[in-house]
Amino acid sequence: MKAGTAGTAGRWGSTLDSVVVYAQGALCRRLAGGSVPPDGRVRVTGLPRSLDPGSLRVRVLGAPGVRVTEARVDVEAEPLGAGDPDAARREVERLRDVYAQAEARRDRQLSLIAEVGALRPVPPARERDDPRHRRTPVDAWLELTDFVEERLTGLHTRLAELEEAVRDAEHALEVALDRQARASTDVPEAHVETTVCALLTLDGTAEGDVEVEVEYGVPGAVWVPTYRLTHRQGDGSGRLVLRASVAQRTGEDWTGVRLALATADLRRRTDLPRLHSVRIGRRQAAPAPPGWREPPAGLADLFSGFDAAGPSPAPARSGAAGAVAVGGAAPTPVAHAPVAPAPAAPPPPPAPQGFGGPPGALPVPGAAYGAPMPALSQPSGPQPPGGRPGARARTRGRAESGAEGSGMERAAAPVPPPVPGPPQPSGAELDYAALVLSGPEEPGGRRGRLFPDASFDPVAAEYRRRAEAVASLPLPGHAVRPRRSAGSFDHRFDADARADIPSDGTWHTVTVGEIPVGLRTEYLCVPSVEQTVYATLVLSNATDQALLAGPVEVTVDDDFLLTTALPTLAPGGVRRVGLGPAEDIRVTRRTHLRESTSGLRNTTTVLDHRVHVELANRLARPVTVEVRERVPVTSDADVRIEERADWTTPEASEGPDRHAPGTRVWRRELAAGATTALEGGYEIRIPTGKALVGGNRRS
Known part of the structure; x- marks a missing residue:
């Protein structure tokens, strides 16, 4: 990725249209359009500095006769005009x-x-030969x-x-x-503005202007779900508004964008596992990798003229002896020692060549977004000293210079021995748009062949590092990361209206939409633990999307009640949300234990437990109260438990509503101002030689 200039390419401005925020990172889509120049080269401006170059995708909208044959990222640097960015x-x-x-x-x-x-x-000093101290006035x-x-x-x-x-x-x-x-990172920090562009090559003819869609991935965006629940007592439904707290530091402000939120991981791999066969018998030759092609015959003969001309003269340096004459004298010629030819070595297996592949091919399918490129395969040969080739030309035919080190040093670079077997190109070597043609000053195993461009942009890396720091923001209260609450499934939520989210790295709350849910109010009490009745809301999800865990603001009868945590609610699931104690419903519990013996020789101890529960409804409307009690459970065959009550055993459930063994439930409908009494009990029959842990009189 090199800094470029406008050249002959047309410049199209772009507008950010939509953003899909994933669990970490986002996919942005920009729209640009205009007339296609005769050479088909277009420069789309407005891209952020932190984008991932490997995620760039471009497609033409509404013009079947035009297609994109090349798309790559280019960087421009221009001085800022009016204004004070800092x-x-x-x-x-x-x-x-x-x-x-x-x-x-x-x-x-x-x-x-x-x-x-x-x-x-x-005090004043004493005079010589005067043994008395001099007096000081008190007024002083x-x-x-x-x-x-x-x-x-x-x-x-x-x-x-x-x-x-x-x-x-x-x-x-x-x-x-x-x-x-908290300032937006969309504003540059220096007087030089760095602009990221997408260089496109369009092929075909179209009448009028052409519109393209540019898609790219950026780090530095996170979101968590939040909710607002409105309910009126007595109604069987309510309004659950899904909101999202979004924070982004991508380097561009999202102004008026269509926002979507997804729980998927943008960096996960999507390639499928491949099962190789196990062959017994004669060894078979491995098939040639896709996208690889044999180099043309006589490739070494193309550089015979360059080798015969000898090395190029070293550039003159100011102040070097014999380099430049002083006072206008003729420069002194500098003698160059002849360069010894590189020792003969068997050429390595041919590296992958992009001769037969499309010029704008995408990276290897299934590669994770933002994942580092794999290392070069062994048959590709070593990198020259300095890490970058001397004279290179990209696949589009433009030559580049900037060698590090002399040709003599490059000619002396050792060539590793060839590795038996067919070449194994990596994903970076199959990215044809990033391949660079090695020049004649490269070692013999690299001259005239294509290799991945190993250039590194430290400025872009710093932008991406600062953008990814947004993932360490502290979460709001009761908030849960979407990847944790979504479980094994992924969901997407599209916002009903466009939103504005600045690139300042702080949380911003946007409204996504309203979700219809079923609601009913129930009251729950466990008097054996606490003689208090608690109000609950029973939510039922009738939609085809899950409700992710997060904070919910509950409003009952237009009065804000509290903010609590909403658990993950699968499609068709039912969950209970606690609202706190209900002071207008009273519960009282009393117990009585009577111990006796039975049997011919009084060999059985009978512990008769009686439970009396009273409920009083002081509300102006009828309510449904669920009272939970417990019955002992045993695994001893000599111990029998007989129940004497009209309570029921709750259905087995999982998650937070899972009941402990021995749980029994009363459900009663109480009218306004009504009271009721619940009677229950059980008998425990144990052999006389045994006793309950903690004593038989323990309730």
Whole structure:
């Protein structure tokens, strides 16, 4: 990826139309259009600096006769025009100076207070040969004390003003630093604006303008679901509004975009596993890899003229002896030693060549988005000293220069021995758009062959590193990452309206849409644990999409009640959401135990437990109350438990609503202002020689 210029390519401006935010990262789609120039080369501007070059995809909209034959990323650098992009930084620097000056004035005032506070009366020295001390007037001592007190009072008053000024300056500096940290990364930080473009080559004819869609992936975008639930007591339905807290630091502001949220992992691999056969018998030759082609015959003869001409002269350097004459004299010729030819070595197996592949082929199918390119395969040969070839030409025929090291050093580079078997090209070597033609100054095993461009853009890497830091943002209360709550399935939610999300790396809440849910209010109590009735909302998901876990703001009868956690609710699932204690429904529980013996010889101990529960409804509407009790369970064949109550055994369930063994349930409908009493009990019959753990009288 090189910095380019406009050249003869047409420039099309682009507009961000839609964004799909995944669990981490996003796919952005831009629309651009215009007239196609005669050479078919178009430059689409407006792309962010943090985009992944391997994720660029382009397609033509509404023009069947036009197709995209090449698409690659290019970078331009231009000086900024009017405006001050670093105004926030300048304000921070100015406030730092103000804060430092305020601290300096405060420190000077403290030093003055210390000097004045150190004033002490000193008695006069005695004269020589006079054994008596000289007396000091008391008025002088008192005048000095009054002076110090008056001076310290004024200094401390001024110190209070200076400390207040220091606090104000510190607060202003903190506000400016916070504003600078939250500033949108869409604004460049320097006076040079770096513009990322998509260079397209269009083939075909079309009447009028052509519109294209540019898709690319960017890191630095995360989201978590949130909800707002509105319910009216007595109704069997409610309004559940799905919202999303989205944070992005991709380097471009999303203004008026169609937003979609997905739980899938944008970086996961999608290639399928391949099962190789196990062959018994004669060894078969491995098939040639796809996209590979034998190099043309006589490739080494193409560079015979270059070798006969000898090495190119070294560039003249200012100040070097014999390089440039002083005072207009003729330059002194510099002698060059002949370069010894490289030792003969068997050529390595041919590296993968993109001669038969399309010029705009995509990376290897199934590669993970944002995953690093695999290392070059062994048959590709070593990289030259310096890491970059000297004279190269891209597949489109443009020559490039910039060698590091002399031709003599390159000719002396060792060539590894060939590896038996067919070549094994990597995914980077099958990316035809990134292949570079090695020049004649390369070692013998690389000359005239295609290899991946190993150039590295540190600026783009820094942009992507800062963008990915948004994944470490602290989550809002009760929020859960979508990949954790979605489980093994992936879901997508499309927002009903367009949204604006600046690139500042902070959470922004957007409304996605309304989800119809079934709601009913039920009251639950477990009086054996706590004699309090709790209000709950039973949610049923009748849609074909799951409701992911997240915080939900509950509003009942237009009054905000609380914010609680909503568990993941699968399609068709039912979950209970707690709303807190219901003070208008009272419950009271009393127990009674009677112990006796039975049997011919009183060999069986009978423990008769009685449970009495009273419910009182003080609401102005009927309610449904579920009372949960427990019955002992045993695995001992000598112990029998007989129940005497009209309670029921709850159905087996999983998750948070799973009931413990021995749970029994009463469900009662209470009218407004009504009361009811529930009677239950059970008998435990155990042999006389046995006893319950903790005593037989334990309830």
